[in-house]
Amino acid sequence: MSSCIETCKVVEMKDTFDPxxxxxxxMSLMAKAPEGRVSALxxxxxxxxxxxxxxxxxIGSVMVRGRAGGTGAPFNLGEMTIxxxxxxxxxGEIGHAYIQGRNKADAEAAALxxxxxxxxxxxxxxxxxxxxxxxxxxxxxxxxxxxxAATKVDxxxxxxxxx
Amino acid sequence: MQAQTLEGGFAHPATDAAxxxxxxxxxxxxxxxxxxxxxxxxxxxxxxxxGVALLTLCDTETPLYLAGEADxxxxxxxxxxxxxxxxxxxxxxxxxxxxxxxxxxxxAYPIGTSEYPDRSATLIVExxxxxxxxxxxxxxxxxxxxxxxLPKTQAFQDNAALFPLxxxxxxxxxxxxxxxxxxxxxx
Numbered sequence: 001m002s003s004c005i006e007t008c009k010v011v012e013m014k015d016t017f018d019p020x021x022x023x024x025x026x027m028s029l030m031a032k033a034p035e036g037r038v039s040a041l042x043x044x045x046x047x048x049x050x051x052x053x054x055x056x057x058x059i060g061s062v063m064v065r066g067r068a069g070g071t072g073a074p075f076n077l078g079e080m081t082i083x084x085x086x087x088x089x090x091x092g093e094i095g096h097a098y099i100q101g102r103n104k105a106d107a108e109a110a111a112l113x114x115x116x117x118x119x120x121x122x123x124x125x126x127x128x129x130x131x132x133x134x135x136x137x138x139x140x141x142x143x144x145x146x147x148x149a150a151t152k153v154d155x156x157x158x159x160x161x162x163x
Numbered sequence: 164m165q166a167q168t169l170e171g172g173f174a175h176p177a178t179d180a181a182x183x184x185x186x187x188x189x190x191x192x193x194x195x196x197x198x199x200x201x202x203x204x205x206x207x208x209x210x211x212x213x214g215v216a217l218l219t220l221c222d223t224e225t226p227l228y229l230a231g232e233a234d235x236x237x238x239x240x241x242x243x244x245x246x247x248x249x250x251x252x253x254x255x256x257x258x259x260x261x262x263x264x265x266x267x268x269x270x271a272y273p274i275g276t277s278e279y280p281d282r283s284a285t286l287i288v289e290x291x292x293x294x295x296x297x298x299x300x301x302x303x304x305x306x307x308x309x310x311x312x313l314p315k316t317q318a319f320q321d322n323a324a325l326f327p328l329x330x331x332x333x334x335x336x337x338x339x340x341x342x343x344x345x346x347x348x349x350x
Contacts, residue, residue: 054169054244058176086169086244094169 026117029133030110031082031099037133038099039109045128046121048112049089057085057104083107093118168237171204172245173218179203183219187333190342195300195309197293197341206237212335213260213287214241220285221248221258228256231265233289253284260287263314269321274328283345285331290314293336302347311341319349 018024030038042048059081066077084098085107095115097107116125173179179202186198205214221227227248229238234250242248253259253271266286275283290312297312298319311334313319322329322345329345343349 052170055172056174056176088170 023114023117026130027096027098027110027114029130029137030097030113032137033099033106033110033133034136035101035103035106037136038106038113038129041129041132042109042113045124049116051087051089051095051112051115054086054088054094055084057083057107059083059102059104062098085111087111087115089115089119091119168206168241169244171206171214171241173202179215180219183215186340187216187219187342190333190340191331191344193304193309194302194343194347195295195305195311195341197295197339199338200335200340201338206241208232208235208289209238209260210289210335211338212340213289215338216287216333216335216340217242217248217258217260218245221246223247223249225257226251226255228253228259228284230259230261233261233265256284258285258287260289262289269318269330272330274325274330277328280327283328283330285333287333287335288314290334290336293334293339293341295341299350300343300347301350304344305347308350311343313343313349316349319343323347323349 060083061079062082064077064080065074067074080100081102082098082100083102083104083106084096085104086094086096087108088094093115095111095113095118097110097114099107099110113125113129116122183200183202186200190196190198200212200215203214203218204211205217209217217227221242223246225248227242227246227250229242229250230253239250242250248258254273256272259266259272266288269286272284272286273282275281292312294312296310298310298316300309300311301307313334319332326345331345332343334341334343
């Protein structure tokens with residue numbers, strides 16, 4: 001019964017337009033970026049704006065959940081360490097960050113990018129921070145997939161002449 | 164997004180929450196004494212003490228009921244951001260917040276079961292004023308007798324009669340806090 005409900009939810013989610021899809025995408029990108037990368041790209045793009053903390057960077061852990069095969073019942077995969085923070089720009093834009101690992105400087109940079117994406121600097125941020133991150137991530141993924149593919153073994157059975 | 168007021172949390176969460184918890188615990192352990200809480204500035208209409216109490220006592224596992232005027236967008240957003248406490252109705256809450264008139268009737272709140280008397284609600288009552296005078300209190304944590312300006316007397320006598328079941332109360336006014344556990348006898 002519960003699995004039936006989960007499936008329905010997934011189908012519904014796909015049919016609905018998610019107004020936050022864009023923001024989810026860039027937050028996900030920065031959450032998984034390698035250590036120090038977001039800070040470096042942000043500093044290369046523009047000088048950091050002033051900000052006030054709504055929540056100073058803090059380290060904690062979250063439970064990561066998964067589904068076997070992407071469709072099974074959800075199970076707890078394990079805990080991972082995250083760093084989170086929230087800040088406000090002088091213009092009132094609020095930036096949140098939840099990133100993997102325990103690097104407070106990276107969380108600050110990710111929150112700044114999130115806040116700047118809501119300002120006039122959005123296109124700058126997209127071309128100078130998010131797009132490089134995205135290409136690096138897909139490159140990492142491809143390399144990994146290629147390495148895995150190189151070790152793939154195809155099992156086959158010789159067809160014996162039966163007749 | 165921009166209009167939200169998320170400011171006003173603890174500047175130093177660990178230290179501030181520890182100080183606030185000490186204050187709330189002293190108030191609960193010695194009914195009738197008035198403590199001072201500080202460190203947070205919640206959105207209106209919450210008092211400072213009520214906001215600090217929420218930040219200190221609530222998290223994602225303590226359902227919260229906001230009664231009357233306290234149930235507004237600003238407070239909901241602030242509570243969600245700083246504590247993550249789910250907002251529920253009075254019958255499922257572990258904490259409730261509001262003025263005395265907004266919180267009633269008290270029969271709506273869980274008073275615990277004989278096996279688990281702790282599964283009861285704590286009501287944070289916003290008061291216009293708080294003073295160590297008025298109704299006389301005796302019981303655990305009180306040497307001879309104490310006095311506290313309670314909004315009503317009969318309701319608290321009925322609640323004390325339910326012991327070991329019953330509700331616990333925290334009274335807040337500005338940055339001042341007092342408490343009335345179910346174990347206290349209200350004369």
